[in-house]
Every structure is written in structure tokens, then in C-alpha cells.
Amino acid sequence: MFFMKLKKSVAISENGFVFNASRGDSFSTNPTGTRILDWLREGKTDTEMKTLLLEKYEIDEATCEKDLYDFIKMLNQQNLIEA
Amino acid sequence: METLQKLKYERPVIKQLNAGVTTKFGAQTGFIPHTHIDGLAVKDLTARFGSPLFVISERTIRQTYQEAYNAFANRYPNVQFAWSYKTNYMNAVCRVFHQEGSWAEVVSRFEYEKALGNGVPGDKIIFNGPDKTADDHRVAVLNNSPIHIDHFDELYGLMEVSTKLGKRPKVAIRVNMDTGVQPMWDRFGFNYENGQAWDAITKIIQTDKMDLVGLHCHVGTFMLATSAYAVAASKMADLALNIKRQFGLDIQYLDMGGGFASKNTLKGAYLSGTDITPSFHDYAEQICTTLIKAGFRSEELPLLILETGRALIDDAGYLLGTVLANKRLSDGRRATIMDFGVNLLFTSFWYEHAVSPAQDCSQYAEDAILYGPLCMNIDVVRENVKLPPLNKGDQMVVHRVGAYNMTQWMQFISLRPNIVLIDLDGQPHLIRKHETVEDLTQLESTPAHLESFDL
Secondary structure: OOEOEEOOOEEEOOOOEEEEOOOOEEEEEOHHHHHHHHHHHOOOEHHHHHHHHHHHEOOOHHHHHHHHHHHHHHHHHOOOEEO | OOOOOOEOOOOOOEEEOOOOOOOOOOOOOOOOOOOEEOOEEHHHHHHHHOOOEEEEEHHHHHHHHHHHHHHHHOOOOOEEEEEEOOOOOOHHHHHHHHHHOOEEEEOOHHHHHHHHHOOOOHHHEEEOOOOOOHHHHHHHHHOOOOEEEOOHHHHHHHHHHHHHHOOOOEEEEEEEOOOOOOOOOOOOOEEOOOOHHHHHHHHHHHHOOOEEEEEEEOOOOOEOOOHHHHHHHHHHHHHHHHHHHHHOOOOOEEEOOOOEOOOOOEOOOOOOHHHHOOOHHHHHHHHHHHHHHOOOOHHHOOEEEEOOOHHHHHHHEEEEEEEEEEEEOOOOOEEEEEOOOOOOOHHHHOEOOOEEEOOOOOOOOEEEEEEOOOOOOOOEEEEEEEEOOOOOOOEEEEEOOOOOHHHHOOOEOEOOOOEEEEOOOOOEEEEEOOOOHHHHHOOOOOOHHHOOOOO
16 A cells, blocks of 8 residues: 655646646646546545545456556656655 | 446546647647448457458448549540559459459569459550569460560560560550659669660660550659659650651550559658648649640540559558557656557558547547557557557557558568458458468478477
8 A cells, every 4th residue: 555645736627737836847637537636635545546446437456456556657757746 | 225327437647738839730639439430330340350450441442443533534535544453462452443444553473463363354464563584474475464664674585585475565664754753763664864765665666576555654652742743744745756756656555653642641741641642633633634735636645544552542441459558668658559560550660640549538648659569679550649548458440551551561470360341331351361370381391300309
């Protein structure tokens, strides 16, 4: 289980516009991505997020785990989270 | 008890927004899934015939052919197309063109035999190319096929063969020329500007062992400048009129070859192929207008032969494939691995092929690189493409693959897949079976001393 925290400087709009004020970077994300960012903001762990995704979406566990891993890696690469 | 309906899942994606230099294209607004081909669902086709799968639309072939034929026939009284076998020599494809009225244009004995096997009469098989053996000449002469001579060695060789046979072959010479387009194609045929073409013509007529029935040129490939065809037509007409003046001989046909571009986008092109590719009317206008104004008496206008291949078949071909995997490269770019690669899609070396998802997809796009399945670094189908999130097992459609792929494909690392033709009634027909290991190994033989080993 990993704890990741969305950086304080990151603002997320409801329609998926993401802005990192500390670097001036902006991003767009899809509804699934927006939801994960919200959960990260709330301090959820990867295990909790996986459970939530499986509850809410038509998705198998393996795909869910792979995609969540990939998304978190991308957030890390874009300097949006701190592990 | 109320059941909670689960939401449709879409893979989470995030993309950095870059405020780059604006272009006239604006932002891409989304993807249109290509779920059906001629009324048949992609998923049904792959379920029945496997993935990857080449699919050819007979309807598109016929429509494209008729569009091309009409563009020329409405401008010129005497037009004949000859199907370029090297572009796609699947028998079913060739026969669609032959049913439409095309002769055959071949560049090897192998293709020549294919055309004969398809039932094309020998005198309607144009034999082009630099590779013809004495035996190839013998067969072509006996079948009364028009032989297009590429070089002096061929000219002398053919004279020898025809003397032995006691027959007069029907010949044309291939002429190369400066049409104002670089690079100039001068490796095939006899040059117009330096007089070599005229020397060859004189030799053929004066030795009186062959009947010079035509003149042939092929000024380039994927020609986006239609003006080159006007220059070529003018020089061909000049040769034909000079032959009439000097030798009193009527040239029966002028074969303007092919080289018309398809709507594919060439690598490095600024504009997409769909925006810049000339229409058949553009090519026809240049060629036909030039010939009609060249000075032939109207009853002596030679037959105009066209050998265009790519522009007639590219749109009719699709390659269906399946996502094998997604991964991230070191720079964060997404890499999607498909079950087809450059082994099947040879043209991905020079085109940025249009690719579409074959199922409903998100409008969120990621920059991606599209890889094939080969364990080879060169196996890149698209180096930079915006793709919606795709999952393992999702299907994709590659567009405009009808030309050259089914003839230049390689049995490299993996075997070649099925090809299906969808007829005018929307019925799929398997026109080439996927290869098996046995198909290939039956051609091999193992020396006795290598038959066994201990490991």
C-alpha cells in the first residue's frame, strides 16, 4: 500500500483542467483521471482507490491495477504528486 | 433492492497542455471510431478471420476505377487501363480490375504467369521492367504480348529471340525524360533529351524485325505535381509524331504509366494527403489536353494506356489489428503495441497511415507511438500519433493499405495473415489463407548430416 499526496499547488477543475501553480504547468485529464486526483487530494491510498474504482466502474481487477499504476507514474513524472 | 449501475470505464489519462505555435489546423477535436467496413463489423470480421486481417472492399475498387476511367474517357476518345500487378497481385483483386476492363501490366515472369493464370489474353498483358530473360521474351513473343523494352541489351536480346522464333514481336520502348520533377527518373528506359530514345526507335524500325506499336513512360511515383504529366505527354507525342513524319509509321498507343498519388500522407508532409492529393481529373486534364492539342489528326489519336496502381487500390484496403499491450517509455510517452508491424505494413516506412479505433472511445487523446509486435527496433507503425486510451484487446483499423502491402509484405518473425474481400453484397470472401509453418518449411530441405543432434 502506498500513500501519495497531491501537491498543494495543484488545482483541479470539475471538467478535468489541472493547473500546477508552482510550475505553471497545465494539463487535461478525463473523468476517471479527475476522480483519481480528487481521491488523492482526500489522501486515499492506492489500495483504497483500486477498491473504489472496482466498485464504481465496469472494470476487471488486473486492468484496474495496471491503469492505476500507469496513471500514478504519469502524475509522478509530471511532478503533480509527492510520494 | 436497488442495484447500483456501474459506470462505463475509461482508462485514466493526463496530458500536459503545451501552448505551442498555432497552426491552421487548430486542435484535434476527437476520434471517429471506424466500427464497420462495407456494413460488416470489424469485431465480427476479426472474430471470424483472425487478427491481424487485411480487408479489401470490392465496392471501393470498382468505384475508384470507374472514377478514374471516366476522368480520362470523358476527355480522350480512346483510353485503356492496365492493372499494375506489382501494386496488388491478389488474384481476386486483379480479377475485379479485369472485370472492369483493365488489361494487365506486369514486371516479371512471376507476374506474367499470374496474369495468364487469371485468364488475361496474352496480347493484353503488357510486359514491362528491366528483368526479362530470353525465355521470358520467348513466351511473351509467342503470346503476342506487348513487350516494353528497357535497355539496349534487352533490345538486342529480343531481336535474337524473335529471329530464332521467326516471329515479329510487338514492342514499345520505355522513355525517360526531364519533366521538371526531381529526382528525375532515368534508370528505366531510354532517355528522351540525349537522343537515346530516338536511337532505339530508329534501331527497331530500321532492323525491321519487330513491330514498334507503342511508346511508354513512367515519370515517377506518388507524383503530386500533375504538370509533370503534361510535359511527359508532350514529349511522348513529339516522339510519336516524329516517327510518323520520318518513317510513316503510326504509333498505336502511348502508355503514360502510373505514379498517381493516393490520399495517404507521406512522412514529413506538412499537409495531409486527403488535402493535397490531386484528383484523377487533375491528372487526366494534364495528359488528355496535351495529347489532344499535340498535333495528331483526330482519327489518328493513339490509344492512351494508363498503368496507375496505387491510386486505384490504396483506399480499398484496410488492415485490422488488435492492441497487444500498452506501456510507458522513459519520457512518459505512451507506447501501444499492435499485433501487426512493418512486416505486414511495409508502407508505414513512408506513410503516416491514418489509424482509427474500431470501437467507441474516449475523446481524450494521448501522444503515443504505435509499435508492431516484432522484436526489432525498426518495427514502428506510427512514430507520433494522438490516440484515445486503448486497452489490451481493443481493435484498430489502418486505412489506405491496399497498395504494395500485400505484395511487399514480409514473412519475417511472424506469418502472413488472412486477406478477406468484401463483395458488393457485403459478403466476406477469404481470398488468401493465412500462412502456416508447414507452408514455409515445405520449401526447405535439411542435409542428411544435420538431421540429428544431441543437446
